[in-house]
Amino acid sequence: MNGKFISKKDIGNVGAGAKYISLFYGGLLLLCTGVIYSWSIFVAPLEIEFGWSRSQTSAVFVLSMAGYNIGSIISGIMICRYSHRITLSISALLLLLGFLGASRLSSLAEIYVFYGLMCGLGTGIAYNTVVSTVLAWFPDDTGTVSGLLLAGYGISSFLLGPVINRMLYEGAGWRSTFSRMGWVFCVLMLGACIWIRRPETAHGCAKHGRGEGIEVSPGQMLRRPSFYLFFGWLICIGSIGLGVIGSGAVLPLEMGVSPAKAAWTAGVLSVGNAGGRILYGRLCDRKGRSFGMGTASASVGIASFGLLSAQLLGNGVILTGAYLFTGLAYGSLPVLITYFCTRQYGTRYRSINLGILNANGMVTSVLGSWGGGVIYERTGSYTAAFYVMIGISVCALVLWKMLNQGLQKEIKYGTDKDTL
Numbered sequence: 064m065n066g067k068f069i070s071k072k073d074i075g076n077v078g079a080g081a082k083y084i085s086l087f088y089g090g091l092l093l094l095c096t097g098v099i100y101s102w103s104i105f106v107a108p109l110e111i112e113f114g115w116s117r118s119q120t121s122a123v124f125v126l127s128m129a130g131y132n133i134g135s136i137i138s139g140i141m142i143c144r145y146s147h148r149i150t151l152s153i154s155a156l157l158l159l160l161g162f163l164g165a166s167r168l169s170s171l172a173e174i175y176v177f178y179g180l181m182c183g184l185g186t187g188i189a190y191n192t193v194v195s196t197v198l199a200w201f202p203d204d205t206g207t208v209s210g211l212l213l214a215g216y217g218i219s220s221f222l223l224g225p226v227i228n229r230m231l232y233e234g235a236g237w238r239s240t241f242s243r244m245g246w247v248f249c250v251l252m253l254g255a256c257i258w259i260r261r262p263e264t265a266h267g268c269a270k271h272g273r274g275e276g277i278e279v280s281p282g283q284m285l286r287r288p289s290f291y292l293f294f295g296w297l298i299c300i301g302s303i304g305l306g307v308i309g310s311g312a313v314l315p316l317e318m319g320v321s322p323a324k325a326a327w328t329a330g331v332l333s334v335g336n337a338g339g340r341i342l343y344g345r346l347c348d349r350k351g352r353s354f355g356m357g358t359a360s361a362s363v364g365i366a367s368f369g370l371l372s373a374q375l376l377g378n379g380v381i382l383t384g385a386y387l388f389t390g391l392a393y394g395s396l397p398v399l400i401t402y403f404c405t406r407q408y409g410t411r412y413r414s415i416n417l418g419i420l421n422a423n424g425m426v427t428s429v430l431g432s433w434g435g436g437v438i439y440e441r442t443g444s445y446t447a448a449f450y451v452m453i454g455i456s457v458c459a460l461v462l463w464k465m466l467n468q469g470l471q472k473e474i475k476y477g478t479d480k481d482t483l
Contacts, residue, residue, distance in 0.1 A: 081260045082200035086208065088258040089197040090215040095251055096158075096186050097219030097333075098244070099127055102178075103311045104228055104326060108237050109174070117313075119171055121436030123179050124309045128428030130183020132421050135191040137184075139418030142195055148256040150192045155252030157185030162245025166238045178241075189252060190216070191421070194401065195414040196261050202410070209401040210344020216397070218337030221330035228326040278409035284416055292466040293403060294423055296356065297396060299459035301427030302434075303363050303452045304393025307370065307386065308332055309432030314445060318377055331383050335390020343395040347402040355399055356463045363392035364456040371449035397421075407470075 102124045110120055134157075138150045161181030168174050194212065201208040230240045284290050307314075311329035320328065339359075346355045369385030372378070400420045408416050438448040 082197075082262075085197050085200060085259045086212060088255060089193040090212050092189065092193055092215075092251055092255050092259075093213060094215030094219050094222070095248060096189050097216035098223045098227065099131070099182060099186050101219070101224045101227055101329075102127065103309060103313055103329060104224060104231065105237060106313055107316065107322070108231055113171070115171060116440060118433065118436040118440050121309055121433045123174055124305075125428040125433040126175050126179025127183035127186075128305065128424045128432070130180040131187035131190070132418075132424040134184040134187025134189075135421040136187075136415075136418035138188040138191040139195070139414040139416075141188075142192060142414045147192050147196045147259065147261055150188055151252050151255050151259070154185045154189040154192070155249045157181050157188070158252065159245045159249040161185060162241045162248065166241035166245070185248075187421075189255075191414060191418055193255070193259065194397075195417065196259055198401065198405075198413075199262050204348065205405045206344040206347030206398060206402045208344070210341045210398050213340040213344075213394075213397045214337040216337075216340075218333045221333030221337070224326050224330050224333065225323075228323065232322055278411040279407070279416070280412050281415050281419060284408050284412075284419070289407065289466060289469050292462055292469050294420065296360075296459055296462040296466060297400065297420070297423040298426050298430070299455050299462065300359060300363050300392055301396055301423055302431040303367060303455055304389060304396070304431065305424070305427050306431030306435040306448060306452060307366075307389045308393070309428075310435055310439070310445065311386070314374075315379065315382065317444075318379060318382070320379060328379070328383055328386065331386040332390040332393075335387040336394040337390075339391040339394020340398050342391070343398045344402075347398060352399065352403055352406065353463075353467055355395060355402075356466070359392045359395040359399070360456070360459045360463050362388045362395075363459060364453070366392060367449060367452040367456045370452065371446070374444065374446050374449060 106117075106120045109115060110117070134154075138154075141150050141153075158181075161177045161184075164177030164181065165174060168177060194209065197212055198205060198209060227240060227244075230243075231237055235243070279287075311332050313325075315325035315328045316322065339362075343355045343359065346358070366385050366388035369381055369388060373382035373385055401417065404413060404416050404420055434451075435445065435448045438451070439445055
């Protein structure tokens with residue numbers, strides 16, 4: 064082993080137990096940090112206490128997603144230079160300070176800084192560090208393993224949302240809830256420094272993984288038309304996903320559902336999110352990237368029509384089904400990003416390339432969460448937003464077709480050696 068290439072044999076020599084411990088603890092860590100998607104649970108009590116508008120509280124989620132994506136890029140650069148334990152320790156500190164600061168807030172600016180930026184940064188750093196480190200153990204099962212690893216991140220709101228909701232309305236209140244979350248996440252992150260390991264043959268951005276094909280640097284990736292087509296498709300699917308997630312617990316309340324049942328309904332998003340990650344992980348490994356993108360595009364189209372129908376009919380059953388399809392489509396994104404990045408651009412620069420691709424969230428959070436909040440504020444309902452989502456779902460189908468054609472050209476002219 065020369066430290067520049069990792070194979071199945073090399074990984075087996077390092078220690079079979081270490082990779083499964085890393086996978087288990089990594090999934091547990093993402094399960095807990097995925098609770099950042101439960102922001103909509105905090106919206107009602109904060110709006111009541113401070114009198115903030117819907118667009119103002121929606122902006123908190125936008126900032127948290129921006130912080131998440133910035134943190135993902137930062138961690139991608141840092142992993143290439145430093146130990147993953149350093150990045151996880153930084154994440155632990157940011158999450159602790161962010162949630163403790165949020166627990167003592169008295170102004171809108173403070174919730175923007177503490178929950179939005181600091182917690183978002185901490186989550187993004189942890190996410191990319193865990194994914195990049197754990198996947199180094201599984202070079203030949205990228206889709207399946209990433210789906211299993213990220214399932215915890217997707218189902219977090221469903222499992223932990225009701226717990227947080229109960230703390231908010233029946234016990235501790237939002238200040239104490241934020242404080243407890245900060246300490247729990249900090250301890251878990253520090254524990255990850257011990258239990259999550261990196262293969263000894265995979266350090267920094269050293270070449271490892273497939274051992275064939277091409278290794279595409281971030282600069283080369285940014286010059287490829289396929290990157291922008293795929294990035295555009297991610298924005299379409301992500302805008303709809305975050306638009307629903309950002310108001311997940313609020314929309315049922317608007318329909319007269321109790322807070323507890325609204326939290327459960329919003330949790331269906333998490334079930335779909337987690338199920339989508341596992342499902343699309345297997346689909347990518349078995350059917351390929353194109354099939355996965357096509358089914359995700361269809362799912363988001365069904366979800367958009369379902370959301371509009373539920374709003375117009377006031378039907379909670381249709382709303383729950385639409386939430387499920389939204390979660391399935393949105394859950395495909397992290398798996399497809401990881402799969403596409405690995406297969407099309409190689410593994411040598413994967414941590415940085417992943418961070419760049421994940422930056423689509425900066426756009427989707429603005430278009431989806433904040434944009435939906437603005438439309439609601441101006442029209443008094445989400446009906447107009449759902450019409451926009453239907454249009455965006457059509458754009459997703461067009462970009463999927465264009466990407467398939469673009470990749471065929473790249474393969475034909477020798478710029479890409481992978482299959483569709």
